[in-house]
Amino acid sequence: MTALFTEKQRQLLGRVIFGWFVVALLWRWSDSAMISQLEQPVLGNVYKDLTFWLFELARIPAFVTGQYAVALLLDLVVTTAALLAFLQPSKVVYARIYCLAILFYFVIFTTYANYHYRPIIGLLVAGLPFAFRSMPRFGTFVQVLRYYVLFLYASAGLYKVMRGSWLNVDQMTMIIEKTQLDLLLTQPDNWHSLFYAWLLNNEWASWSLFVLATVLEVSFIIGFFTKRWDLGLFCTAISLHIGFYFTMGFFAFELIVLDLLLLPWNRMYTKGQLPITAPALSGL
């Protein structure tokens, strides 16, 4: 059944999601990762991504980064829109401006980061439901994002099964050798380096962790058939992120915001209140 929300539930979810965005953006400001702080980069990569090609062919990334005032304006618009949507989650205009501005930020930043950083998708899509004034549409898009989260993890697990990497005993040690070279060289006595060294020395342990991650990712398929296990899947997603940090040194703060959509927001504040239902949906 389509999840139906009350205005109060929508506001709560809106504050959590946009609050997360504000923190993510402030973190980026403090790390000099906003467009106006990139100092007019020249080396970019549009990958094989046709959306990036369109931006590049329209010369949007070069135009925005080349004019400090335009870059600063984009940064201020995206941050202010997120902040206003956090303060007034019922006003759809802020969410709409945020969604449009973050798309530009996403493409321009990722182009010049020379790294197709997918976890940032969380900042891009988690605000979408709030761009709709209609409560049933809002509920539909929250549901859609829930399915998207399930797809994201389940497909990651299925890829590992179908490509056979979960049977590759060397897989995890190869990942560590490839991604942790810097740390192993520069801080060999750091606790994280010692842990990586232990994993490299104990291939069975690193492979077991990789198989465990694959199983956990595949388990998200359950969510396509029932919502009963959503809380468990949320905990699984968080466990995966903790595992990614320990085994790969990778922490996807922007992606975790999507995991929040597995929580039962439409069951909060239910005492004495009925969800706002559209006549079209009331017959379901």
Added chain:
Amino acid sequence: MFNAGSSFFRNTFLGRVVRTDRRVGYFLIAFALLQGCAQLFRAEVTPFFLYGMYSEVLDPLPTYVRTVCHVNGQQLEQTDLPRYAGEFLYSTLDRYQFLEANEGADLFAPFLDQYFSWLSPGTRADLEYQMSFHPNEKPAFERWLLRYLEHVLDEPITSIQIDRETYEYKELRPKLVLRERLIELQK
């Protein structure tokens, strides 16, 4: 058979959305189809991402390459910088060293030839030129490197060296095999 399929679809989330909000329903079906095509053809076009998460089978490599940056005579590690600044700088340097190793050859020409052969050779050449990095842009890249590092480190910079280091794992420990200088900047 067809009726059973139709009845099954009507009871799915998408089927219910189509019945209650036709426009959104069709939009979601189109999105799901495009996402499906993206998976099938492994074409990553924003926002239709593929989430492989290290699913490609990795085989042991004979050597591994890393980029090293020295600023004012001191080695600057990625971890010396704030998280996003470090990732931004080092992924850019890694791409620079990749282009340098491949004499500027990027991935666009073979990709355009494979999937956009229906475009005229002139159009493909124009597209490739606009999207690629060119050796004559190296001075601009070096000036940017200086600006960005001064901004992030918040101190005047007099020299920058960028090296490519090649390592191999011996007894599970990385050992340096080769060091090559890519950029030498003095202010």
